[in-house]
Amino acid sequence: MATELPSDVNSSEVLVDQTSSKWLPPGLALQKVDERIMTLNVGPQHPGSGHMRLIVQIDGDYIVACDPDPGYVHRGEEKMAEYRNYITNIPHLERPVIHDSCNVLYPYVLGVEELLGIEVPERAKYVRVIASELNRCIYIMYWLAIYGIFLGHSTMFMWPAGDRELLIDLMEKMTGARVTHAHFVPGGVRNDLPPNFEEVCLRQVAYFEKRIKEYAAIFYDNPILIARTRDTGVLSRQDAIRLGTTGSVLRASGVDYDLRQKEPYDVYEELDIHSNVMKEGDSYARSKIPWLDMMESCNIIRQALQKMPKSGSVRVKLKPNPKGKGLDTVYKRVESGRGSLGCYIVSDGKPEPYRVKLSVPSFRNLIALPYLLKGEKLGNMPSVYWSLNYWPVEADR
């Protein structure tokens, strides 16, 4: 286990020519020419990059340096939030990760409830937990599909992308929308569950769990996959903590840190949650943790359906234009599909928030990428990159 980080912590130092006084964006700065080193611009128009660019320097098949360059999909969600009131912020704040829209909205809604002093009905809390766990599965399935195709496994692209439809249909029954639900509102959830939701949900989730267990045979126990991802991109426990990674990356490095257990919000403390931890810290562990998380989500959904009050209100009626109580700040965070997702809201007593800041797990996990890729082979780049559970749109906000 490494006790200190690599010496060149800021990898852009390697790339930017120090003699040039004028600052240039990454990739445009002059570089010392080395005949052996080839610079590859992986992205933004590259099948293995997502909405971002990786400036990778390779010596033969080995990566010498990697400089991630996010920011291609910056949409100013935080600034937009300052011009809308607390309720109208809901639809656009879930845009950073539409596949995980309930979880991305969760900290904002919790924060607004604390700012406005709203008490949420018990049934709404359970509905939120169910929706957020279903959405976590939907996100992870999408992530897993892309991880499959990044490794050249086309079946693992098609299967999760198809099985994801099960839960999307379930969410459609629940919220009325397939992807961008806008379901959570301050004071509860928008709609009550449909009449026969419980049995449909149990049936769908049982089938879903059966299906994802089949993935082990074709993907996680596949000898070629294990040989490719074992011991690649190893992130030690201490480095994972010091680099500030969260979620599946942190838990794959042996840190038992799940916000649903450590800082339970809504009704998570009443549910029996098992946190998946692996010690290896390699790409394989990082790719397996989300898969185990999906099975855990299925258990949570079952428990929540059992303990949920069978009737009652799911939403507190709010005043038309709710205002905060003077100058006030609140910070709430939840465990999203990628890790700890925080929302910091500053209120100045007006109907609009003074400032909304999203602290996103994707950006924290991306910080680890240059260290993990240094010295790796080029063939490991896609697996290490995507195993970090990184969503470019979320990182850019």
Place this chain on the structure above:
Amino acid sequence: MSVIAPNFKLSKFIVSILGDVFWILFLIVLVGIPAIFIILFFIPLPVINGELLTPFLALSWLVNPTLTLPIVKAFMTTDIFRVMAFPGFGFAALLAASVIFIERKMMAKLQLRVGPFYCGKVEGILQLMGDGLKLISKEIIIPAKADKPLFWAAPVLFVATAAAFVALIPVAPGWVVADVDLGLLGVFAVIGFFPIITILSAWSANSKYPFIGGIRALFQMVSFEIPLILSLLGVVMVTGTLNLSEIAASQSSFPWIIFLPIGAIVFFITMLAELERIPFDLPEAESEIVAGWLTELSGMMYGLVQLGTYLKLYAFAGLFTVLFLAGWHGPMVIPPFPSELLTNGLEMGPITLTIDGLPLFTQEMLNGTLWFVIKTMAVIFFIILPRGVFPRVRVDMLLNLGWTKLIGLCFVNIFIALGLLYAGVLGPGGLQ
């Protein structure tokens, strides 16, 4: 497939087929017959019934079936028919096209989806034609700093080399384009030409991703050529010949895969690597290096490389069939040709017709072709199957496999072959 295409109407389908038939006949009259005339004008014409077949004579004979069939039969003995149509390019291209369709449908079944469905009304059977039309109609973009003559030549050379490979594969007894005594050596020579074309194309594109892909392809093909050649030595030892037709003929009672299973397995794995199929598709690894050495190819240049790839796939599968699966041998399932048609003739209404040119093909040839196609398709099935099951390997894993494990297994195979020879179980030409 249990799903029926929406808006499918049988009447429209029949009308569209009738329309197609009309246009085909129309085009044959306008284009086909003049084309036949031109072809007949240029090729050396055979002597039939004691007189030289001129185009005019041929056309006048086309209306008489008793005289047409001898012309067709004479044409089938020419080299141009062998190269263009039956054991050569046309047959291979037809099989390759069906392989693409089968691959798409098979992968779709494996991955719980439908696959090509709309193009061609029935199960998307004309999807490949649609893809080809799309590729032809696309603009060909060449990088500004590419070495243009080489860049243009590489796809054409690729198809030409693949077609040369196809020409060496015997399909039925006596039906092979190039029946050379050193056939297997010719195969090795042709296979050795592919990495050169790949690196030519990759280097002349003057672009980074094709360059990395080309280097990877070079690594892969060169390092897998050695186990490829060594794995076939066992067959050469037990048969004592390099002629592919003789190797196939020597397996009349049993295929060599029974005695040399290790060689067959090693050859199959190296075949996957030479064909750049998953799990060895590193030169085209999408998520790492875009499309590898194909990145800068556009339009029909890409289409030509794909055609060459599938011709190569067919040729390798055919080679496996010839070397290990007894080639064209199999139980006789084709019924014998009715000989009374030759002696008594065919009753057609009031007249009796005796047709001289029949049979066009012998019974052995048809049966051999059938078994060859069945076995080759089975091999291709197993070549396609890993694509749905395995992820891609890494370069170091690939080289490790090629240089250590496969070469070791090759020597085991060679010792098995030597043991069989010295123990007197097998000798040149078969079981002793």
